[in-house]
Amino acid sequence: MQNLKSIAVLGAGAWGSSLAAIASSNNHQVSIWSRNGSQTLAQVVENADTIVSAISMKGVREVATQLQSLPIPPKAVFVTATKGLEPEYTSTPSQIWQETFPSHPVVVLSGPNLSKEIQLELPAATVVASTSKDAAEFVQLVFSSSRFRVYTNSDPLGVELGGTLKNVIAIASGVCDGLQLGTNAKAALVTRGLTEIIRIGNLWGAKTETFYGLSGLGDLLATCNSPLSRNYQVGYQMACGKTLTEVLAHLEGTAEGVNTCQVLMQRAKQRNISMPITEQVYRLLQGEVTPRQALDELMLRDIKPEYSY
Known part of the structure; x- marks a missing residue:
């Protein structure tokens, strides 16, 4: 196997702990930092070959700024495993890390990876993506195992x-x-949801084919079909009569989709992009419509071709 590396994982939540366990099972030296942990940021990142960020979106810029004042190993590779958008600048996590550490390669790790299944050592696959082919392949080697298949992009x-x-x-x-709308409705929703993702993703500058891969369609299928998904739970429990405040108060971890939806609507309105599903989710989260009213709005939209030619 590859020579062993020193891995610093920032964030001791379910996802950070899962990634730490995978790297540790590959015999790498792993240190984990959390706000309530015993080790400081400086201690955890000292001599790190790889710095993995698995913190929630709201903490990314703050932690990146703190790290900026520390002696980071010159060849350290940053890996971001956070899924969210920054409200103020609509920046992605990797954009924040690259802006803060322009001389270091940044790798995005994302895929259909429900933390609880990873912890049970059930088989899974993910994608590591970077503009640096060497950096992506380096991270691929760190995390690849018999139960965790890693592709580069x-x-x-x-x-x-x-x-x-x-x-x-x-x-x-x-x-x-x-x-309880049934399988037909669910299939239609997920398919049209993918269309929305591709539409705004293309506008952002992403490639269409990426969204048909593990980090797009793959992750969409996993989170839209599993009660283990926190975002799925938000919608499910609201449909069962709970308020957003009640749901979030009892949710383990962060449902990043709540914040992401608000940022998406800002951008969609600025660019005049049609995102009907996102719009109804936004109105639901804002308390403007009930789940049933949101459904009716989607079903009663003007009829149109499936694709615009």
């Missing part, structure tokens, strides 16, 4: 956006199941 923005944007559709999917 040269479209980091597309890989990142696939994992981020699908969270909004996962909320809609939870609503669909909570209202």
